[in-house]
Amino acid sequence: MKKTILAGALSIACFTGGFGIQAYAKGNEDVVNIIHPKQVVAATNQVQSMSYQDVYKMLLLSKLGFDNEDDLTLVTTKNSITVKISLKAIMETYADGTNLFPEGEKALQENLAEFKKLFGDAIQMRITQSGNSFTVEIFTAGKWQAASKEDMNDLITVFNRADVNLRPGGYFTDAIGHWAESYIQVxxxxxxxxxxTDTTFNPNGQVTRGQLAAMIFRASGLDVNEDYEGPASYKDMQGFWGAKEVAILQEYGLLEIFDGEYFEPNKPATREEMAHVTASYLEAMDFNVASANKNNTFSDKNQMRNEAVEAIGLLQQLGIIEGANGKFNPKANLTRAQFSKILTLTLMMASEE
Known part of the structure; x- marks a missing residue:
């Protein structure tokens, strides 16, 4: 019988309220708390004292806190961030019953006509890097106008969906403007x-089997000291840095797609291998896999390993994976950006269950 990863054992990937994280990196980092998507909370960090890099990271986290990707959009370049939030989305936030700032809702209602006159249907703000600091502009009355950092701090109360103690680092220059940059940051x-490196992520690089196992392990909240019961059955684990993690995941039944004598940790993982491991992770998290829809509609289903067909179908039906032109391309290698999105959506799905 497969083991179940008990929720009480989790140290990371505890998502609440549809989208929130309470996470400990390796058990000893500051807690990251990405709030419920329907709340507006003023950042505890005063924005005017933050670095440009931290503002960038904070806004990436905020973007994923919205149900509709069009509610808040970010356009990031090497030295600027343009952020746009619709007034409609702000009103919906206040109307959902979780408003922590009733005076803000009242002020918005009373001045909505004036806001629309000033901003149109959306508030837009442009933050431009200046050394380690930044300048702020707001689009109002049909043109960009300079704003103070104090003004930006007030607007962040509306824009921001994160009250976060940011980890040092994470400003990856090769992920700026990449479609997966928010998932990577989360x-x-x-x-x-x-x-x-400290400043690069290599989003289009391949994910090895060993890296896949390591990321799933970290997302599980398992502990190498507490959960390790002995080596894996694979014959090529000696000297591999993640040997204990692989052994623990094998014990939990998450690596059954790798059914040979050798794990080959440095071999690139395929998309079907990733899907099987990810679906197994959901099952181990006590997600109700048995009653879930596993209908696989990809046109290249006949190219998939038999044991991966339902796993891919499950993730497809849950909206975690998608193909291109009706195909999944199961034998293709997995990129770091692709898996960042897939794992983030998987953690969100597990939280709902």
């Missing part, structure tokens, strides 16, 4: 992913 802040 997992970095949760201690699940690291960069290839």
């Amino acid at each position: 997992l970095y802040q949760a201690g699940i992913v690291t960069g290839t």
Whole structure:
């Protein structure tokens, strides 16, 4: 019988309220708390005293706190961030019953017509890097106008969905403007992913089997000291840095797709291997896999390993994975950016269960 990863044992990936994290990186980092998507909370860090890099990271986390990706949009470049939030989204936030700032709702209602006159249907703000600091502009009355950092701090109360003690680092220059940059930042802040260097992530690089196991292990909240019961059955674990993590995941039944004598930790993981491990992770997290829809509609289903067909179907039906032109391409290698999105969505799905 497969072991179940008990929720009480988790040290990371504890998602609450639809989207929130309480995470300890390796058990001893500051807690990251990404709040419920329907709340607006003023950042405890005064924005005017933050670095440009930390503002960038904070806004990436905030973006994923919205149900509709069009509610808050970010356009990031090497030295600027343009952020836009719709007034409609702000009103919906106040209307959902979780408003922590009733005076803010009242002020917005009373001045909505004036806000629309000033901002149109959305508030837009542009933050431009200046050394380690930044300047702020707000689009109002049809043009960009300079704003103080104090003004920005007030607006962040509306824009921001995160009250976060940011981890040092995580400003990956090669992920700026990448479609996966928010997912990468969430997992970095949760201690699940690291960069290839202090300033690079290599989002389009391949994920090895060993790296796949390591990221799933960190997301599980398991502990190598408490959960290790003996070596894995694979014959090539000697000298591998993640040997204990692999052994523990094998014990929990998460690595059954790797059914040979050798694990080959440095071999690139395929998309179908990732899907099987991820689905096994959901099952180990006590997600109700048995009653879930596993209908696999990809046109290249006949190219998948038999044991991966339902796993891929499960993740497809849950909206965690998607293909291209109706195909999943199961034998293709997995990129670091792709898995950052997939793992983030998986953790969110596990939280709902």
